Amino acid sequence: MPVETKTTCPYCGVGCGVVATVAEDGGVSVRGDPDHPSNYGRLCSKGSALAETIDLDGRILHPEIGGRQASWDEALDLVAGKFAAAIKEYGPDSVAFYVSGQLLTEDYYVANKLMKGFVGSANIDTNSRLCMSSSVAGHRRAFGADTVPGTYEDLELADLVVLAGSNLAWCHPVLYQRLAAAKAKRPGMKVVVIDPRRTMTADIADLHLAIRPDGDVALFAGLFSHLVAGDAVDQNYIAAHTSGFADAFLAAGRLSFAEVLERTGLPAMQLREFYRLFAETEKVVTCYSQGVNQSSSGTDKVNAILNCHLATGRIGRPGMGPFSLTGQPNAMGGREVGGLANMLAAHMALENADDRDRVQRFWRAPAVAQKPGLKAVDLFKAVGEGRIKALWIMATNPVVSMPDADAVAEALEACPFVAVSDVLGKTDTTRYAHVLLPSLGWGEKDGTVTNSERRISRQRAFLAAPGQARADWWQLAEVARRMGFADAFAYAAPADVFSEHAALSAFENDGRRDFDIGAHAGLARAAYEVLDPFQWPQPAGREPAESRFFGTGGFYHADGKARLVAVAPAETDRTDAAYPFTLNTGRIRDQWHTMTRTGKSARLSSHIAEPFAELHPRDAMEIGVGNAGLVEIESPQGRAVVRALITERQARGSIFAPMHWNDQFAARARIDAVVPAITDPFSGQPASKNVAVAARRFAARHYAFAVSQARPVEPDAPYWALAKAAGGWRLELAFAEPAGDWAGWCRRVFAIPDGVEPLGYADAQTGDIRLAFFDGTRLLAAFFLARGPVAVARNWAIAQLAADHADPRRRFALVAGRPGADKPDPGATVCSCFGVGVNQIVAAVRGGCHSVEAVGKTLNAGTNCGSCRAEIRGIVDGCLAAAAE
Structure with a gap:
């Protein structure tokens, strides 16, 4: 019989409930939990595609030291030994943890306790520093x-x-x-x-x-x-x-x-x-x-x-x-346990001597950190300057997500010891790890997360731990044991950690602190397993209830009053003659952070498959960039090359570029390499929305598009962008110089077996080259080269990977890049949930569907997660306006 597990989505801070079903054959499906008060059954496109991201492709399944397989004992002994040695020689502030809102609260709690209470430093910060x-x-x-x-x-x-x-x-x-x-x-x-x-x-x-x-x-x-x-x-x-x-x-x-x-x-x-x-x-x-x-x-x-x-x-x-509105699934949980370098656990204040004493007594710690630690940007500066001798990075990818990302990479390369806990063996950050530790991923790990409305929900395991992967809290507790703190970290299950976390929240509280979940102190493991979502505060003796703060005052300053803070606007224009554009970085609908999870889903990559920059049409014209051309964005810190998306949604003088792409999926698209390490003086949060940059046309001699069954070997091209596709992979390229032997280039990049000859042609007048490689009736790879952006229907070309090509006419149609009348091009994907393209929506409008709801009834588009409804409405309105002219 299928087994259902109620858990929580691992993406944004909404904290949606998910029902994961494991079928008898091991297949997994997901749906929204209709009983969860955050989403009442709704899921977005990313949540709906969760089952497509849980394969073991690319997973690290055993500890590694210097790239070789190692045992857990050897790896943990090395981590503990390196941290202990640095502390002994250089002091507690010579070591640091950099953690993540992707951790569960139990992981976060153990990390904070180890660093602030037993190492005695506050050098633990989190990628949540970057968002909230x-x-x-x-x-x-x-x-x-x-x-x-x-x-x-x-x-x-x-x-x-x-x-x-x-x-x-x-x-x-x-x-x-x-x-x-x-x-x-x-x-x-x-x-x-x-x-x-x-x-x-x-x-x-x-x-x-x-x-x-x-x-x-x-x-x-x-x-x-x-x-x-x-x-x-x-x-x-x-x-x-x-x-x-x-x-x-x-x-x-x-x-x-x-x-x-x-x-x-x-x-x-x-x-x-x-x-x-x-x-x-x-x-x-x-x-x-x-x-x-x-x-x-x-x-x-x-x-x-x-x-x-x-x-x-x-x-x-x-x-x-x-x-x-918090960005990550457990940014709030991290705040609750003091995961930021300037905070203590249970919303206590690091600068408050009474709070430090209280936490030290509760933990029975040798010494609680006496001053704030290094915030994220300063932490990596200290790594680069040699002040941090040992660094442990958990569940995050700072070489992509931190500002001045190239400097972060240089800092990690120079650091004497870097440990990284992750689920994937190959990320932009793991390449700098001396020790790589395999962590559990979503569906495998157990614990809690807190969403933006203070609601604590369980993430539950419904998959067996793969290989030797272990929970992050377990890794931390084992290192703590090896450093001599076994009694304080004798946890046998995440329920033990949660119970202690709850007890600390209530310790000497009596309503003086906002965060109090004392009702769950001493929670038995059986009760933890069936814990329903609840909103804090929930002190001991109080039933779960929806709650709001401050309607009748009751603030947490000493006098019980809130402070209205005098603020004055700062200068906002950072542009000058050399860097006349303002870059705004952010997120897109179907990708998450640095794509280590969502990049596995062909469905999520179908909407936007490559890095891009939005430019106003006048700006694009002035710098000589046309539709689908390439634009180079540069600042004193670094540069990126991305596809130009020309749109009047963007203001003149401004550029928007998403932060997701990394060196695993593109040639030069880590946009945070362009962002300087400018921070807010109070919070230490980087300024990622107002960056002075230069923008220019990236001159390419040839453009190319390809589809392949096998993942391409990293191509030697100044621009490339790779994405998972149904049945294989899709690849966008641009070249400054011709390769000469394009067939040979394809053989190497797409791993074409010996003896497979290409079908294709070259047009000397236009410069077009088309090559297709077949193994029997199966397409292995197709390659389309042109002097301008390649005008081939992407979704149609991708569909050829799963098609039967026994008919020679189909093969020649593929080489020509023309869909047959029986297989019309659906166009660029608008609705990821149902794979509906823009051409299909336009056809539906012309057929009489004059509203989003009518399109949904005909094509299903917009009827699942609803994230595409605004785009559908724009297409409908555009078609109707054109028809009225």
Whole structure:
């Protein structure tokens, strides 16, 4: 009989419940958990494709030392020995951990306990520093604790939802679906999107504010002044529950309306309409994400938003409040255990002597770190400078995701000892590992995660551990044991860790700290196995309940009051004559972080298969880049070469490029190699949304497209981008010089067996070359070369990998690159869930489907995860507008 397991999605911070089913033949399928309160059965495209990402291809299945297989004992002895030796000779601050929001809370807890309580250093930081640490800093300044006040339900109850720096449709798709459904039921609900570019989220916006990069402080400071001037503040709430109002108002009042217009770049009519909506609507939720956080003024942006909610008392009540949307599945769990270098476990403060003493006594630790450790950017600088002698990286890929990524690679190469715990043997980071430790992946590991609304859910194993892979908490506990701390790390199961974590949250708390899950202290393993999702706080003796904070005050500063923080806008324009464009980095719909998981799915790669940069048409024309041409993006830190996507969604002078691509999937597309290591002074979060760059046409002599059964060997081309495809692989290429023997080039790159001769032709006049290699009736590889971007239908060509080519006419049609009348080209994929292409949608519209719903009924497109509905609506509207001309 099939076995069902309730677990949690490992992608974004929405924290969707998933039901994984293992069939009798071992096949796995997934669906949304209809009982989980985060998603009620919905899943996005990435979540829907989870079963396609759990194969063992590329997995590391045993420990390695210097590239050779080793036993766990040998590898762990070496890690413990290297860390102990560095500590003995250079002191505790000579070692560091760099961890990840992909870890489970139990892993995070053990890592934090080992470093801060037993090594005695706070040099443990996390890739969550890159996505939400400005929110943490802003919360702590305003509330006295890192508290998210509201719940997801507030988005559905609000009359105005402001989305600041959040492409909700692509980055938190299930929340977007919930919001879109609520707006459809209550058309009077208003949505405002604040984003420099018109993203897919703007599809449901009543107002899109195309703000200048880093104009958010000025925008919300101006709003604060408007609220005060219009008597839209709550004087009773301000007097009873806040301090700092006068200073915050004085700072905001220094900006005139004209200056706000200048700094935000917004039309006066739009600005006045936004201010009016906010002032006149009581139930307001302001959701903010990376566009706010990833800034050199990110913390001030957060506090500018919080000021507006505190001054109006619109916080902690149904349908109102500020809402930080976290990027990773367990960024919040990491915050709970003190996974950041400047925090202690259980939301206690590293700078507070009483908190340090409390944690030390609870852990019975020899010494708790006395000062903050190195935040991520400074940590890798210290590695490069030789101050860090031993570094352990867990579940993350900093050579791709960190700013100034090439410098990070150089630092790791020079580091005396690097241990890496990961699921894949080959990433941009694992190549620098002296010791490589095989970790459990999603579906294999057990523990908990916390989502953006403070809801703790279980991730449960439904697959056996492959090879010798082991849990991250186990690896850490074993190293701790070898370093002499066996008694404090004698965990036998993740339930033991969770129980201790819960007990620490309640230890000497009595309501003085926001994070309290004492109801689960001493939780038995059997109860842990069946633990239902719950929202914190849940102190001992209290039943699980939905909760909000601060509706009637109760803040965590010593006086119980919130702080309104005086903020002033900083200079935002970093461009100059040498670097005249502003680069904004971010995420796309169907890929996740550095693609180590989503890159395995052909379905997820079908929507956008190669790295790209969005440019405004005028900008593209001025630098000489045409449609589907290549653009080189450069800063003083590095450069990247990506495909040009020319669109009016992008503002003049601005470029958007996604952060996912890496050296495993492309030649030179690690966009964070272009981003400088500029950080927010309070949070240490890098500024990844406002980067001064130069952009120019990448001159290529030839372009090529190929499909193959086998994964291509890394091609010797200045531009290439590889993606998984149905039945094999797809490859985009560009060459500066001809290879000469193209057939020989194909044989090497596509591993064509000896004796297989190509079918093809070369056109001396156009420069086109077409080659196809067949093994019997099966296509091994097809290669299309041209002097310009190759005009071959991609999805049709990919489908030929699974087709039967016994008929010679099919072979010649393939070489010609022309779909037959019986196999029309579906066009570029729009709906990944059902593999529906743009040409199919256009045909449906011409056939009478004049709405997104009608297209869905005909083609199924947009009826599963819904992430593509905005694109479908754009196609429908475009077709109808063209027909009306």
